[in-house]
Amino acid sequence: MARTTIDLDPAILRELRRRGQREGKxxxxxxxxxxxxxxxxxxxxxxxxxxxxxxxxGLPLVDLDDKAAVRVILDDRT
Structure with missing residues (x-):
């Protein structure tokens, strides 16, 4: 098994030790x-x-196929 070093929160370390003792590992x-x-x-x-x-x-308020009419509606909103 490979060995390594990791930083553990103290509470995690305590829990790992506690479980190891309890399980004999x-x-x-x-x-x-x-x-x-x-x-x-x-x-x-x-x-x-x-x-x-x-x-x-309902029906659109503008003919969506009429690009000029759509631009007019959109320009009025800005």
Whole structure:
């Protein structure tokens, strides 16, 4: 097994030591198991559900095929 050095939050270090003592394993073994489990989980989260809302807005107020009329309407809004 490879050796490395990592900086851990003191609370994480305490928990790793506590679990190691409880399970009769070294802190390194516990850390490896926890990391392996975390890295095996899917990386993507389920996207929140999204529902399109649709309403009838009636006829357009301008002929959308008439580019000049559309420009006039858009210019009046700015």
């Amino acid at each position: 070294s802190m390194g073994q516990v850390a490896s198991e926890v990391l392996a489990k975390a890295l095996a989980e899917p990386r993507t989260r389920a996207a929140p559900t999204f529902e399109w809302l649709s309403r009838n807005l």
